Amino acid sequence: MIKIANVSKHYGDFNVLKDCSTTVSKGEVIVVCGPSGSGKSTLIKCVNGLEPFQSGEIIVNGISVGDPKTNLSKLRSHVGMVFQNFELFPHMSITQNLAIAQVKVLGRKQDEAIDKGLKLLDRVGLKAHAHKFPGQLSGGQQQRVAIARALAMDPICMLFDEPTSALDPEMVNEVLDVMTELAQEGMTMMCVTHEMGFARRVADRVIFMDQGAIVEDDSKEAFFANPRSERAQQFLAKILHH
Amino acid sequence: MGYQWNWGVFAQPSATGDDTYFGWMLAGFKMTIGLSLSAWVIALLLGALVGVLRTVPNRVLAGIATAYVELFRNIPLLVQLFIWYFVLPELLPASIGDVYKQSNPVLQQFLASMVCLGLFTSARVAEQVRSGINSLPRGQKNAGLALGFTLPQTYRFVMLPMAFRLVVPPLTSEFLNIFKNSAVCSTIGLLELAAQGRQLVDYTAQPYESFIAVTLAYILINVTVMTLMHKFEKRIAVPGYIGGK
Amino acid sequence: MYEFDWSSIPGALPFLWDGMKISLVITAQAVLIGIVWGTLLAMMRLSSIKPLSWFAAGYVNLFRAVPLVMVLLWFFLIVPEFVGQLFNIPKGTDLRLSSAMAGFALFEAAYYSEIIRAGIQSVPKGQIAASYALGMTYGQAMRLVVLPQAFRNMVPLLLTQGIILFQDTSLVYVSALADFFGAAYKVGDRDGRLVEMLLFAGAVYFVICFAASQLVKRLQKKYHPA
Numbered sequence: 167m168i169k170i171a172n173v174s175k176h177y178g179d180f181n182v183l184k185d186c187s188t189t190v191s192k193g194e195v196i197v198v199c200g201p202s203g204s205g206k207s208t209l210i211k212c213v214n215g216l217e218p219f220q221s222g223e224i225i226v227n228g229i230s231v232g233d234p235k236t237n238l239s240k241l242r243s244h245v246g247m248v249f250q251n252f253e254l255f256p257h258m259s260i261t262q263n264l265a266i267a268q269v270k271v272l273g274r275k276q277d278e279a280i281d282k283g284l285k286l287l288d289r290v291g292l293k294a295h296a297h298k299f300p301g302q303l304s305g306g307q308q309q310r311v312a313i314a315r316a317l318a319m320d321p322i323c324m325l326f327d328e329p330t331s332a333l334d335p336e337m338v339n340e341v342l343d344v345m346t347e348l349a350q351e352g353m354t355m356m357c358v359t360h361e362m363g364f365a366r367r368v369a370d371r372v373i374f375m376d377q378g379a380i381v382e383d384d385s386k387e388a389f390f391a392n393p394r395s396e397r398a399q400q401f402l403a404k405i406l407h408h
Numbered sequence: 409m410g411y412q413w414n415w416g417v418f419a420q421p422s423a424t425g426d427d428t429y430f431g432w433m434l435a436g437f438k439m440t441i442g443l444s445l446s447a448w449v450i451a452l453l454l455g456a457l458v459g460v461l462r463t464v465p466n467r468v469l470a471g472i473a474t475a476y477v478e479l480f481r482n483i484p485l486l487v488q489l490f491i492w493y494f495v496l497p498e499l500l501p502a503s504i505g506d507v508y509k510q511s512n513p514v515l516q517q518f519l520a521s522m523v524c525l526g527l528f529t530s531a532r533v534a535e536q537v538r539s540g541i542n543s544l545p546r547g548q549k550n551a552g553l554a555l556g557f558t559l560p561q562t563y564r565f566v567m568l569p570m571a572f573r574l575v576v577p578p579l580t581s582e583f584l585n586i587f588k589n590s591a592v593c594s595t596i597g598l599l600e601l602a603a604q605g606r607q608l609v610d611y612t613a614q615p616y617e618s619f620i621a622v623t624l625a626y627i628l629i630n631v632t633v634m635t636l637m638h639k640f641e642k643r644i645a646v647p648g649y650i651g652g653k
Numbered sequence: 654m655y656e657f658d659w660s661s662i663p664g665a666l667p668f669l670w671d672g673m674k675i676s677l678v679i680t681a682q683a684v685l686i687g688i689v690w691g692t693l694l695a696m697m698r699l700s701s702i703k704p705l706s707w708f709a710a711g712y713v714n715l716f717r718a719v720p721l722v723m724v725l726l727w728f729f730l731i732v733p734e735f736v737g738q739l740f741n742i743p744k745g746t747d748l749r750l751s752s753a754m755a756g757f758a759l760f761e762a763a764y765y766s767e768i769i770r771a772g773i774q775s776v777p778k779g780q781i782a783a784s785y786a787l788g789m790t791y792g793q794a795m796r797l798v799v800l801p802q803a804f805r806n807m808v809p810l811l812l813t814q815g816i817i818l819f820q821d822t823s824l825v826y827v828s829a830l831a832d833f834f835g836a837a838y839k840v841g842d843r844d845g846r847l848v849e850m851l852l853f854a855g856a857v858y859f860v861i862c863f864a865a866s867q868l869v870k871r872l873q874k875k876y877h878p879a
Contacts, residue, residue: 243556253551267555301648482862591720630718
């Protein structure tokens, strides 16, 4: 589904990504973790072309992301993404947020789009809030709407960029529950997150990044039982002490 | 102080006989409003366009937009006005220039004033639009793109509606400025409010009344515009966000 | 097609330079008075003594509602006579130029006052509390703690306003002061070369203002690196 091969990216002399390679198969759930500044957010943004990269290749569903001839908008329309700061559109109601891209990008009819959006809103447990605006919802609620918005596009896979790190602690679980459900239904997911409990429950593989490089890429059992690199060991120890 | 106040002067027939002095004031008032509003339309359209261009990734377009803003921002309004009014008609090809120079002088004054004020203000509007767009959270653009919007669609559906709301308060002050700046156009002989005030001083012996009336008229415009824009701001406020409920 | 003839510029340079000096003097005195009077106005506006705050608010709002051209006309045509009568100054004395300059400075002070008020308000309230806690008076707290911080934040804005003000000086044209623009216009009018002189004046203003604004930008980057 997603193939990342020898991807490197630099700003001037600074290497943000160093020769990163991995794959995500259909139905797999991958958790990407690592200290801040390790390049994990950059890597996931390269997958749908939000960040350009200088060398290497990323193939999503058979389409090369780095190829200048690729229609990135079309590719992105079926790769869902959820952001750290939710990024709902503040000037639109929740319903409009759910419908706009379906209508303008996929060309669905307004009624159809709203129907679909409301169904997904119900699924994340927020049907009662359909007429509100994003600024009137809590962070956790906004993030659940953002997940519903991405799902409304019928994505072939979902990218999560630290979806819980801007949330108050008591709201983290409501978002993780939605993600867990999604994973159990067989969605292909690539999640940048520090939530190791989530990784233990649902991940198939864990990728650990440090200083722009993929240091570990292993099954979750192997990663948690016996991380090979010293840095991953330190990272896990620190997370536990939080 | 031996000054004889006489507010009745405005009801007197004017020196040219076809109107009262109040009529002069009113004509100036209408000219100021008409000039400012038509220039504002130009300023908004061009300013929005140039402001957006300053934020696009295309370097050539952004560079042209920057040059535009710098050009109109760094030359005094009065100099720009004189260039539009005195210089430009000379530089036009003779055939067009002659037709223009033979047209109604009031029309010439009005056109030069409107274009000048419009372009001058558009550079300021562009700066406000640019800073409005730049003050949006960066993630909004990414979120739009990630949903499959093209860049123009992202601007249209995601960034511009929000930037527009952020920009209304600073644009209100530019809108007020355009009315005030229109007084500069009295220097090329356009009979707007300030010029009529000056004329009243020359024709009547009542300078105080004339200037007080003109000054009050500007204050009236100022207060009206502020009240209207405040109402407008409330109407477009986004629930849950700055200024919203 | 129009044929340019720039030959009247070299001979006119000394005259234009005299005009430029007047522009610069008006700018300098307006900036100076504007900042001093503007600071006082801003402090009055923020003061808890109501009449002071009302006066400052009224002053600032009045000047900001009226076009500079109108203010200059007031101070050129009306105020000199009024002042002359008030202080019994002999009729022949020409107060018009100094009056126009005063009007200009008083006008700009309203704009400076708003910049300075925002600057003072940008200093956290805790700073005043901390100054009081150290035993300072209101005056000391303002002078030693709040204003220095406020001015540091405001320097780019104050300078930018200075550039706007320099451009505004061209409007003294309505009061017959021979500033740079007035001089350029006179030369152009005399030689029948208005097109060239106006373009030349525009270019000179552009070079000065553009260079100054780039300088301000640099300064801003140096002191407030984003």
